[in-house]
Amino acid sequence: MKIVIFGLSITSSWGNGHATTYRGLVRELAKLGHEILFLERDVPWYATSRDLPSPPYCRTVLYNSVDLLLSDYGREIIEADCVIVGSYVPDGIEIGRWVTRKAKGITAFYDIDTPVTLAKLERGDCEYLNPELIPIYRLYLSFTGGQILERIREQYGAREAVPLYCSVDPEVHYPMQQPARWDLGYLGTYSTDRQSPLERMLCETANLWKEGRFVVAGAQYPAGIAWPDNMKHIEHLPPEQHRDFYSAQRFTLNITRKYMIQAGYSPSVRLFEAAACAVPVISDQWPGIEEFFIPGEEILLASTAEEVLGYLRELSDEDRQAMGQRARKRVLRSHTAGRRATELLNYIAGCEQFRSKLPLSGGTHYGLCRF
Template structure:
């Protein structure tokens, strides 16, 4: 297949969860014989934090504004088998028009932020990537979130056909590596600051740090405010590009996953970081949400924490027990949650929507 994507970003992992997912999926699709062209508006904030300049297995088209690329985009769509717009694409409205006018391509929308989309609808302010007709014009809507979210996409946004396309990991990129002293920690957390994650971070990270002053706690990320409640034993490293993630995850005893509030409330929305950390051999401590046990066996493949006491109990586990959980979690990811698995899911969803994959 020739696949054309109009998305948020694939060139910069700064402050977003889209880029790493697209990199893994595009390479997996390439291995399966497909060609992907990704159109990305060249914004200042991603340009200044770009950690990918060419797209292995695909073509990256960076453009300054839609007018500069409109003709090229329409040619690409005309030649495509699948044309796709994603959530938070900055030119979603005009890209949608190009896709819906496609002469032969299967027309897809991929919502990587479904809980945010539906929460915005609840608040009476649909996001800019949702047009006045919702998703009714697309042949297929893929959702990063499964479960009840799929029904909501049908009933509230008019999607005719929906399928989940969950997070995943490329194990050639995220894998166990040598321990790095600067990332050593009893409990680490890698994530961009988000106000709606702060309550969970307080309970599962900051309070445990205060309760274990002799232990080392480490945060890696971006956009943390000046009034963040740091403690003497909480250390910080600035935004880490993906090549440094394996060392981060491989160097601590335990790493924390905290889900955005809207995603946790809806459930069935595994963060790509869950799979990345597990693929690197990290023992994962995570908040709880509906559907989690469909992706990991809670207790044996990762640890679920609902309270500060739960987090402290995890920190106090022996190294041998933490290693056992990490090994089981990594085995589960390699068996079910790699980018190759999601590429196969993508093919199956396309085949169901439009006959056999061409």
């Protein structure tokens, strides 16, 4: 198939989790023989931090104007077999209106920020999606599962809302044998609603255990934050260094944004990355987490510094490593970019007009979803 994706970014991972998601998904689609055109708005904050300016598995077009883009590539978009518009795409409403009116193929909205999007829709300040567009898209692909999908269908009239969770790229994230430099670390861009649990579960733990070694990596943290003396802050860590970062930790910390906790069923990219590296994860708690990892066997749950410190000091190296390996096996089985690519193809195959185009018998089988 020919697939067109309007995404926030695939060329720059600076300050966003979209790029790594698109990179893994697009690469796996390309492996299966599909042709992808990725359209990204050329904005200055990504232009100065492009860690993959020319992805080898798709054609990438950086555009400055929607009008010029549609003038140059409109015919290609119209004729594509599937057109996907992602969350936080600049001028996403304008693009979505044009795509759903003109495109001949399947149209889909890919929400990498579902709970945030719904909260913005409720307030009336969502700049990339409006309620009128939702029923027009053929598919609503969501980073969040569970009951929120029924809400999208019933409250907003989505024709079909289905989960397309984040994933990990096993070619990039895998265990590395090296001495642990830190007892506990955290990787994530600064967010006001994550800062309080970060301070409680990481900074307070560091203050309670002065002999421990701690690290936080991520962009946009205010300069005035007073990190504990036994904690290091790394300003930005490009994706190619994530594997080394996780593998240098005895445990890693996962903290979920407020809206994702409220919605549940919202695993983060970082959660899967760390698990793929066989590093045991200590996570906050949210509804549905057991659908992705078995608590106590594949993941550790905590809400206080004391609970976190208990894991750091009491779990033996043997038990810690065994938990990391169990989490890695779960990720490789259920949460890879290849798995997500197949799921996406399943959803597209379920659309009536594509049942005669996709190979539903012989070779790769893309089973049909309910529509």
